[in-house]
Amino acid sequence: MAATASSNLANRLEAIVGAQRVRAPTAAEARAADTIVEPVSVEQICEIVRMCEADRIALAPIGAARSLAGIRRSPVALGISMVRMARIVAYEPGDMTVVAEAGITVGELNTAMAGARQRLPVDPCGPGMTTLGSLIGAAHSGPLRLSEGTSRDLLIGVRFVGHGGSLVHGGGRVVKNVAGYDLMKLMGGAFGTLGIVTEATFKVRPIPSDYCLAVVPYARAADAFAAARILNDSIPLSNLDILSPGLATRFNSTGQFLLLAGFSGNPPEIGYQAGRIRDSAGARGEILGALDALRSYELLRDIDFHSAPLAAQIAVPPAFLARVLESCGSDIEFRAHAGAGVAQIIAADEPGAEAPAIAVARWREVARSTRGTLRLIAAAPAIRDSLEFFDTPNAGALALMRRLKAAFDPAGIFNPGCFVGGI
Amino acid sequence: MSSIDRKLLHELREILGAGGIVSRATELKVYECDGWTVEKRAPEVLILPRSTAQLSAVLAALHRRGIAFVPRGAGTGLSGGCLSLNAPAMICTSKMNRIVEIDFDNRRVEAESGVVNLHVTNAVKSKGYFYAPDPSSQVACTIGGNIAENSGGPHTLKYGVTTNHVLALEVVLPDGEVVELGGPAEERCGYDLVGAVVGAEGTAGIVTRATLKLMREPENHRTILATFADADSATRAVSMIIASGIVPAALEMMDQLIIRAVEDAFHVGLPIDAGAVLLIELEGLEAGLSTYADEVAKTANLAGASSVRLARDEAERALLWKARKRAFGAVGRLAPNYATQDGVVPRTCLPRILRVIADVSRRYDLRIGNVFHAGDGNLHPIILYDEREPDQVRRAIDAGREILKACVEMGGSLTGEHGIGVEKIGEMPLMFSPDDLRVMTELRHVFDPMERSNPGKVIPQPGACVEVAAPRRQAPI
Numbered sequence: 001m002a003a004t005a006s007s008n009l010a011n012r013l014e015a016i017v018g019a020q021r022v023r024a025p026t027a028a029e030a031r032a033a034d035t036i037v038e039p040v041s042v043e044q045i046c047e048i049v050r051m052c053e054a055d056r057i058a059l060a061p062i063g064a065a066r067s068l069a070g071i072r073r074s075p076v077a078l079g080i081s082m083v084r085m086a087r088i089v090a091y092e093p094g095d096m097t098v099v100a101e102a103g104i105t106v107g108e109l110n111t112a113m114a115g116a117r118q119r120l121p122v123d124p125c126g127p128g129m130t131t132l133g134s135l136i137g138a139a140h141s142g143p144l145r146l147s148e149g150t151s152r153d154l155l156i157g158v159r160f161v162g163h164g165g166s167l168v169h170g171g172g173r174v175v176k177n178v179a180g181y182d183l184m185k186l187m188g189g190a191f192g193t194l195g196i197v198t199e200a201t202f203k204v205r206p207i208p209s210d211y212c213l214a215v216v217p218y219a220r221a222a223d224a225f226a227a228a229r230i231l232n233d234s235i236p237l238s239n240l241d242i243l244s245p246g247l248a249t250r251f252n253s254t255g256q257f258l259l260l261a262g263f264s265g266n267p268p269e270i271g272y273q274a275g276r277i278r279d280s281a282g283a284r285g286e287i288l289g290a291l292d293a294l295r296s297y298e299l300l301r302d303i304d305f306h307s308a309p310l311a312a313q314i315a316v317p318p319a320f321l322a323r324v325l326e327s328c329g330s331d332i333e334f335r336a337h338a339g340a341g342v343a344q345i346i347a348a349d350e351p352g353a354e355a356p357a358i359a360v361a362r363w364r365e366v367a368r369s370t371r372g373t374l375r376l377i378a379a380a381p382a383i384r385d386s387l388e389f390f391d392t393p394n395a396g397a398l399a400l401m402r403r404l405k406a407a408f409d410p411a412g413i414f415n416p417g418c419f420v421g422g423i
Numbered sequence: 424m425s426s427i428d429r430k431l432l433h434e435l436r437e438i439l440g441a442g443g444i445v446s447r448a449t450e451l452k453v454y455e456c457d458g459w460t461v462e463k464r465a466p467e468v469l470i471l472p473r474s475t476a477q478l479s480a481v482l483a484a485l486h487r488r489g490i491a492f493v494p495r496g497a498g499t500g501l502s503g504g505c506l507s508l509n510a511p512a513m514i515c516t517s518k519m520n521r522i523v524e525i526d527f528d529n530r531r532v533e534a535e536s537g538v539v540n541l542h543v544t545n546a547v548k549s550k551g552y553f554y555a556p557d558p559s560s561q562v563a564c565t566i567g568g569n570i571a572e573n574s575g576g577p578h579t580l581k582y583g584v585t586t587n588h589v590l591a592l593e594v595v596l597p598d599g600e601v602v603e604l605g606g607p608a609e610e611r612c613g614y615d616l617v618g619a620v621v622g623a624e625g626t627a628g629i630v631t632r633a634t635l636k637l638m639r640e641p642e643n644h645r646t647i648l649a650t651f652a653d654a655d656s657a658t659r660a661v662s663m664i665i666a667s668g669i670v671p672a673a674l675e676m677m678d679q680l681i682i683r684a685v686e687d688a689f690h691v692g693l694p695i696d697a698g699a700v701l702l703i704e705l706e707g708l709e710a711g712l713s714t715y716a717d718e719v720a721k722t723a724n725l726a727g728a729s730s731v732r733l734a735r736d737e738a739e740r741a742l743l744w745k746a747r748k749r750a751f752g753a754v755g756r757l758a759p760n761y762a763t764q765d766g767v768v769p770r771t772c773l774p775r776i777l778r779v780i781a782d783v784s785r786r787y788d789l790r791i792g793n794v795f796h797a798g799d800g801n802l803h804p805i806i807l808y809d810e811r812e813p814d815q816v817r818r819a820i821d822a823g824r825e826i827l828k829a830c831v832e833m834g835g836s837l838t839g840e841h842g843i844g845v846e847k848i849g850e851m852p853l854m855f856s857p858d859d860l861r862v863m864t865e866l867r868h869v870f871d872p873m874e875r876s877n878p879g880k881v882i883p884q885p886g887a888c889v890e891v892a893a894p895r896r897q898a899p900i
Contacts, residue, residue, distance in 0.1 A: 094662035094771040095800075117668055139610070152615070153587050166858040174767040176799040177836040178573045178622055179843055179854055180881065181863045182586065185618025189611065206668035233639070236707065269711030315610035319528035340609050341529070372608040391612040396602030400869060401614045407865040420613035 033079025063131030070378035102133035139189035143239035157201030208264030216285030225322035316372030483599030496568025502844030536567025573622030660726035674798030758807035766830030801839035
C-alpha cells in the first residue's frame with residue numbers, strides 16, 4: 001500500500017520535474033523525507049505544492065537535511081531538495097547586499113564574495129553544508145552572532161512558495177525598507193512550516209583585514225565567564241565563547257574550560273585589544289594570529305551538535321548563562337556564546353532510555369527560571385519519542401501561532417507536526 | 424460602522440476614571456493628524472489608558488460593539504499612520520510612560536510603550552549605554568510609535584533599525600486579550616511574532632510594553648566633511664567607501680541647493696560652491712580611528728573630493744551635525760512649501776537616481792534639493808513648491824510619484840523609515856504583487872481578523888485606488 005502510494009507520488013512528481021529529479025532519500029535524508037524531489041524552478045515548486053495540497057501530502061524543504069533529520073519523529077512524504085536552485089541572483093559589492101536562491105550554501109556564497117572581501121557573517125557549523133534555506137528556516141547561528149547578529153538581523157528580503165502554490169515576496173533588495181509587513185521574520189526559525197523559501201536577500205559585511213583569537217584556559221567555569229564579562233564590557237569583540245573541558249580537547253586542552261575571544265580591526269586596534277586581553281588573562285593562554293587564528297576559529301565554529309545523541313540550544317539573558325549552565329548539571333558539555341547568552345549543550349554520556357527526558361526537563365526548567373528558552377537540536381531516534389523538541393509558548397502566543405499556521409498553511413502540508421505545540 | 428454613544432462613553436469613564444477620555448471637539452482637534460498634514464480628521468473620542476489592564480478593558484468594550492480604533496504615540500509619524508480613518512476611537516499611549524526596569528547586567532531595558540525614545544538613552548547613558556534607534560524626532564516620539572513604524576535614524580547604517588533592538592513585547596489584541604510575545608533571551612520560542620508586530624504600523628493591536636536591547640557607547644569618533652564638485656562624484660564616493668570595507672556609523676549627503684540654504688541660514692562654514700558634501704562619522708576604539716579616518720579621506724579623494732576636512736574638536740563636530748539636522752528648517756526659507764519623499768535605492772544606484780531627480784526637477788520646473796542617509800541609499804528629495812499655485816501643487820505630486828516609481832524600478836523601496844500609512848498606500852502595488860498583498864492581509868488577520876486596529880493603513884484594499892490630493896508632508900527628517 002505504502003509502496004504504491006509512494007510510486008504514485010513519484011510518477012506524478014516526474015510529470016512535473018522529469019524522471020531524473022525524483023529519487024529515494026540518501027542515508028542522511030531518510031529520517032527527514034521518504035521521497036526526494038529536486039525542482040529546478042520556482043514554477044515547479046508551485047506546482048508541487050498545489051499537488052500536495054490537493055492530496056494532503058506532507059512536504060518539507062531540505063538542504064543537507066541535518067536539522068529535520070535531527071528532530072522529526074517520522075519522515076515527511078516528500079522532501080523538496082533545493083540543491084538545483086543554488087544560483088547567486090544578484091551581487092553588487094558596493095550595495096553590500098546579495099540575492100541568492102535558497103539552495104546555495106553559506107560556504108559557496110562566501111567563496112563567491114571573498115574576492116570583494118565581503119561575507120555573509122552568519123557562521124553555522126559546516127557552512128559548506130548549510131543552505132540559505134536551512135540557515136533561515138532553522139535559525140542557525142555561530143560564534144560571530146556577538147558582533148554581526150544572526151540571519152534575523154541580516155535577512156532583508158525573501159521569496160517563498162506559500163499555500164495555493166503562490167509565489168510571495170516580502171522586503172526587498174535595499175538595506176532600509178519599511179514597506180509592508182516583515183515576512184522575513186515569519187520565515188526565520190519557522191522550520192519550513194509556513195512555506196518553501198526559494199530566494200533570500202541578505203545584507204553582507206566586510207571581511208575584517210585581520211582576525212586574532214585569544215585562547216585562555218580556566219580551571220573553573222565561573223572564572224572563565226567572569227573574565228568573558230569583563231572583556232565584553234571593555235572591547236568590541238568579534239566572538240566570545242567558552243568551551244567545557246570535553247569540547248576543549250580539540251584545542252589540545254585537558255581538563256580546563258577554554259575562553260576563546262576573537263577580535264579584529266586594523267593593526268593599531270588589534271594591538272590595543274591584544275593588550276587588554278593580556279591584562280585580563282595574565283600569563284595564561286595565548287593569542288593566535290593569521291592562519292592559526294582562523295583555523296582555531298573554524299574548529300570552534302564547526303563543533304557538530306547535529307550528530308550528538310542528545311543536543312540542545314539554550315538561550316537566556318546573557319548575565320545568567322554561567323549560572324544556568326552550572327544548574328544544568330555536571331554531566332553536560334557546552335559551547336557558550338558568552339556575550340549573547342546562547343549555548344549549545346550535549347549530554348556528556350550516551351543517554352539511556354529514561355535519562356534523556358529527565359535531563360531535558362531539567363535543562364528546560366533551568367532555562368525557564370530565567371525567562372529563557374530551550375530547543376533540542378538533535379536526539380537519537382531511539383529516545384526521540386519521549387522528548388519535546390521545543391518549549392511550549394504561553395497560551396496567548398501559541399494561539400496566535402496556530403492561527404498563523406492555519407492562515408499560511410490551510411491544508412497542513414508544510415512540515416507538519418514537529419514545531420512548537422505540535423504545529 | 425458603529426459609533427461612540429453615551430453608554431459607551433459612560434463605560435469608558437468607568438474604566439479609565441477622570442481624565443482618561445477626551446470627547447470635546449475643540450480638544451480633539453489637536454489629534455486630527457500627525458506629521459503628515461495633508462489629510463486631517465479628528466477622532467470622536469480620545470482614550471488615554473494608564474495601564475495594560477485599562478487598555479485591555481477599553482479594547483474589550485470596543486470589541487463588543489465592533490468599533491475600530493487608531494493607536495497613537497506622540498503623533499510625530501510622517502505618513503499618516505495615526506490618521507483617524509474609518510475609526511471613531513483614538514487610543515493614545517502617552518500616559519503609559521514608565522521605564523519598568525533597567526537591567527545593565529543583561530543590557531536590557533523594559534519600558535512602557537509611551538516612553539519617549541530619548542528618555543531611554545537618558546536613563547542609561549551615565550553607565551555608558553544607549554538605545555540605538557535614534558529617529559530625528561527622538562525628543563518626542565515614543566517607543567510604541569517606533570515599534571509601529573520600525574523607526575530608523577542616522578545610526579541605522581551601523582546599528583540597524585528598531586526591529587533589531589526589540590526582544591519582547593506585551594500587546595493588547597483588538598479584542599482586549601493581552602499577550603506576551605518573545606522574551607529577554609536572544610532566541611525565541613516558536614514563530615517570531617515580535618518581528619511581525621514591529622513595523623505593522625499599529626494594525627496588529629496596541630503594544631503596551633517592550634523589552635529593548637542596550638548598546639555600549641563607542642570609545643570615540645571621528646567626523647569628516649568631504650566636498651565634491653558634483654553629486655555624481657559624491658555618490659560614487661559613498662559606494663567606494665562602503666566597498667573599501669569600512670562601515671561608518673553615519674554617512675549623510677547634502678547637495679548644492681541644501682548647502683546654500685543651510686549656509687545662508689546658519690553660517691556654519693559649508694563650501695557654498697560645492698556640488699555636494701558628505702558628512703561621514705566613524706566610531707570605535709580610539710586606537711584604530713585615525714587609521715580609518717585616513718583611509719576614508721583617501722577614498723574620498725580618489726572619488727574626486729576637492730577637499731576633506733576632519734572635525735578638530737567636539738565643537739566643530741557639533742556644528743557639522745547642526746548643519747545636517749537643520750537642513751530642513753533652512754529649506755523653509757527657499758519656498759512657501761516643500762514636500763519630502765522617503766524612497767530607497769541600492770547604494771550603487773545613487774548616482775542614477777540623483778540624475779533622475781535632476782531630470783524630474785527640470786521637466787516639472789520645480790526646484791528639488793537632496794539631503795539624505797546616503798550610506799543606506801535612503802533618499803529624502805525635497806520638492807519646493809507654492810501651494811497657492813494649483814498647477815505647482817499638481818506638478819509636485821506628479822514629480823514625487825515619478826521619483827518613487829524610479830526608486831522601485833531600480834530595485835528599491837517606497838519608504839525607508841517613514842512607513843506606508845495612508846500616504847503611500849496607493850503605491851504599494853508598485854512593490855508588491857496581489858499575492859504578496861493577500862498574504863500580508865492574511866498575516867494581519869491573525870492578529871486582527873475584523874481589521875479594527877488602525878483600519879485602512881498599510882495594505883490597499885483590492886481594487887481601491889487612493890488618490891492623493893496634495894503633495895507629501897513637510898517635516899524635518
